[in-house]
Amino acid sequence: MINLAISVGQTQTPEAFLFWFLAPLTVAAALGMLLVKKAVHSAILMASVMINLAIFYIAQDALFLGIVQIVVYTGAVMMLFLFILMLVGVDSSDSLTETIAGLRPIAITAAVGFGGLLVSLIGRASIGRDAVGLESANAGGNVKELAKLLFSTYVWPFEVVSALLITAALGAMVLAHHQRIQLRPTQRQLSTERFRGSSLANAAGLPGPGVFARHNAVDVPALLPDGTPAANSINATLEARGDMLNSGVFELGKVDTSAGEEA
Amino acid sequence: MDAANYLYLSALLFTIGAVGVVVRRNAIVVFMCVELMLNAANLAFVTFSRINGDLNGQVIAFFTMVVAACEVVVGLAIIVTIYRSRRSASVDDASLLKR
Numbered sequence: 001m002i003n004l005a006i007s008v009g010q011t012q013t014p015e016a017f018l019f020w021f022l023a024p025l026t027v028a029a030a031l032g033m034l035l036v037k038k039a040v041h042s043a044i045l046m047a048s049v050m051i052n053l054a055i056f057y058i059a060q061d062a063l064f065l066g067i068v069q070i071v072v073y074t075g076a077v078m079m080l081f082l083f084i085l086m087l088v089g090v091d092s093s094d095s096l097t098e099t100i101a102g103l104r105p106i107a108i109t110a111a112v113g114f115g116g117l118l119v120s121l122i123g124r125a126s127i128g129r130d131a132v133g134l135e136s137a138n139a140g141g142n143v144k145e146l147a148k149l150l151f152s153t154y155v156w157p158f159e160v161v162s163a164l165l166i167t168a169a170l171g172a173m174v175l176a177h178h179q180r181i182q183l184r185p186t187q188r189q190l191s192t193e194r195f196r197g198s199s200l201a202n203a204a205g206l207p208g209p210g211v212f213a214r215h216n217a218v219d220v221p222a223l224l225p226d227g228t229p230a231a232n233s234i235n236a237t238l239e240a241r242g243d244m245l246n247s248g249v250f251e252l253g254k255v256d257t258s259a260g261e262e263a
Numbered sequence: 264m265d266a267a268n269y270l271y272l273s274a275l276l277f278t279i280g281a282v283g284v285v286v287r288r289n290a291i292v293v294f295m296c297v298e299l300m301l302n303a304a305n306l307a308f309v310t311f312s313r314i315n316g317d318l319n320g321q322v323i324a325f326f327t328m329v330v331a332a333c334e335v336v337v338g339l340a341i342i343v344t345i346y347r348s349r350r351s352a353s354v355d356d357a358s359l360l361k362r
Binding site: 019023026027030031033034039042043046049050053056057060061062064065068069072073076077080081084085087088089099103104107108111114115118119122123130131132133134135136137138142145146149150153154157161164165167168169171172175176178 | 265266267268269270271272274275276277278279280281282283285286287288289291292294295296298299302305306309310312313314315316317318319321322324325326328329330331332333334335336337339340341342343344346347352355
């Protein structure tokens with residue numbers, strides 16, 4: 001009975017196995033987040049750290065927090081991160097060169113000192129008794145007991161936090177709002193511009209890309225009747241990215257037809 | 264093994280997150296490292312809640328999560344705004360006030 005009393009609140013053997021299996025994985029994932037070059041890989045590693053933390057929460061009798069961790073963090077927050085990464089550009093990899101001289105060694109030294117301090121403090125600190133465990137606190141079920149606290153003692157902070165959430169959502173909307181500098185042209189204005197503008201060259205619309213019967217990919221500019229490539233027949237983005245092919249090889253007279261039909 | 268091991272893990276994760284904030288240059292990765300630090304603090308809260316047999320720690324961790332979610336929303340909006348005007352998500356490029 002005495003042994004049982006002592007072991008309550010102590011980490012039990014299956015949990016010890018879980019901890020020693022997952023804790024190194026968590027630390028490795030966190031370190032990897034620091035070291036990998038691509039932001040997307042960092043995000044994936046971060047998601048794995050968060051899932052591991054959710055498992056730790058559940059192992060520590062914090063069932064509700066474990067579920068919330070998965071739903072809010074790995075579900076919503078990490079998806080938001082990935083969404084913004086897609087928006088900003090997936091290949092936005094960090095240049096791993098130091099921009100401030102000597103920053104990295106200083107940061108690592110400070111981190112080793114700080115971490116060592118924290119670890120040695122935890123090692124030396126003593127609360128003079130064994131861990132109590134949450135068996136009695138969770139007597140009516142974790143969710144029920146948390147709800148009791150949240151809607152009695154913490155009901156005012158809870159309301160304040162809801163105001164904070166609304167403010168954050170509004171703030172994000174204001175920040176992301178994009179104000180038009182010019183008026184959006186109406187269809188009438190566009191039409192007038194097309195037929196009464198400086199030239200009638202594009203009155204029938206821009207030429208489509210591709211060389212008829214030879215190569216119809218969108219990255220090949222069309223050929224004009226005189227054999228020159230029509231630069232405005234391909235998307236400006238492709239041109240800016242340098243993904244434009246040369247249509248010169250498809251010019252009439254330059255295609256080698258001696259070997260018969262093309263396969 | 265006792266519950267203090269979780270505290271060691273939390274301290275390690277917090278330190279790693281702090282290094283990331285200082286060393287990495289991509290604003291989104293810096294932001295993820297801040298999230299890692301918040302998560303490490305949450306793990307400490309949950310562990311202390313268990314050591315003391317008191318659910319108050321879990322409630323605080325819950326509030327931390329909500330505040331972190333707000334912070335992510337506003338922070339990412341700021342990153343998008345900076346990216347829109349400067350075409351870069353690097354924290355070094357946003358140095359207009361320096362000059």
